[in-house]
Amino acid sequence: MNQPIKYRHELKFFVNFHQYYTIRQRLKNLMQPDEHVSPTGEYHIRSLYFDDIGNTALTEKLGGIRQRKKYRIRMYNLDDKVIHFEKKIKNGEYIAKIKELLTREMADNILACDFHELNIPSKPFLMELHNEMTHRLLRPKVIVDYVREPYTHSNGNVRITFDKDLKSGLHRTDLFSRDLSMVRALSENQIILEVKFDEYLPSPIRTALQLEGLQHQSASKYVICRKFIKLNAWEDQ
Template identity: 70%
Template sequence: MNNNLKYRHELKFMINYHQFYLISSRLRNLMSRDKHAGPTGEYHIRSLYFDDMNNKALHEKLGGIRDRVKYRIRIYNVQDHIIHFEKKIKRDDYIAKVKESLTRDMYEAIIAGDYEVLHQPDKPFMMELYNEMNHNLLRPKVIVDYVREPYVCHNGNVRITFDKELRTGLNSTDIFNKDLSSVRALDDNLIILEVKYDEYIPGYIQTALQLQGLTRQSASKYVICRKFLKTNTWEDY
């Protein structure tokens, strides 16, 4: 693994609302709310995922390749004061993230096909994106949209999130469209529980989670949402 990156453990589970209410009620007394969460303890995430001309990210996930990457632009609460271009790196059971900030004008240029805004030789990740766009035809593929309820704990640097109301934009790459046409991508009763940590999960949090009673999943929001694109057929997969 690249020693310059901070790799973390990531566990994913599909739970129903009954399980969510039980687990979240325990965590509220043990963990802090994420500082970015609003009055309801939640915030909205919208990501635009990219893939190359061979749909490499999609096929590697479906093929069970354990070492892989995904690229996405992410915003919060459909606002443009924080825009990140991110690379999520998966190595076995560990994840790491590389990201750079974008301005709204840079985002609009990228969506319009002007990748010169990424040509910044002093920023390696920007140059990586620039090369991916020009040589591997990395392009926007699908919008992934959900509401996140996050909890954090300093001990073990634990972050637990409940991702609800997973939706996908229908054949649109405009993540700032407040009237985005979208559909539910998961059963109404399902929530994605994610547990991220550095070296350990404190025992009292493990007890609250009762992970031994849950079935670990390989839940990729990107893959779940890709199947709703009208331009795809299952033969593409």
């Protein structure tokens, strides 16, 4: 059975540290920290992004195509007990996500270009991945690594995150390494603010964000980090 697709609004902005501290202080009076955060109020995210032989995800984003998709493997706090393969679907300022749980063994096999475990007819998304990897040569391109500070609000199903310390991994097969060689992808004073919600953004939260005064962020983390990786690497695998 195909997973239902539910679209949400997604807005992205660059903020500096002064803006971050100001907005965060306002939001703390309106929203709750995400339930999965550590005592510091944050958690670590590492994603391995994939693209096909034509670099479709990259070129469509750079070309301003409004309807596009990206594939990635994602894990949290460098813990391999919960690993997801995700498909992020973008339609203008609306997003949707489809995902399937992977075992560590499945992830390792995918990194070794062994896709047989994805050939499961009862799981359409895994079958889609199998077809993409077999016929369109979907392959790992870049590791994207950052620290996220998330806040939530039930009205409007609002989720606001501050993504800090964005880095790009230089070796794409070392997804689970705690000693991965990394390159900073943004300056220390740049933080990515993401605002996600369903039908509406409550007025007090919108007022607290003062979005009209922020720098709209059009480039994705994937695109930002790809500039550190040779464009044509892995194309012959």
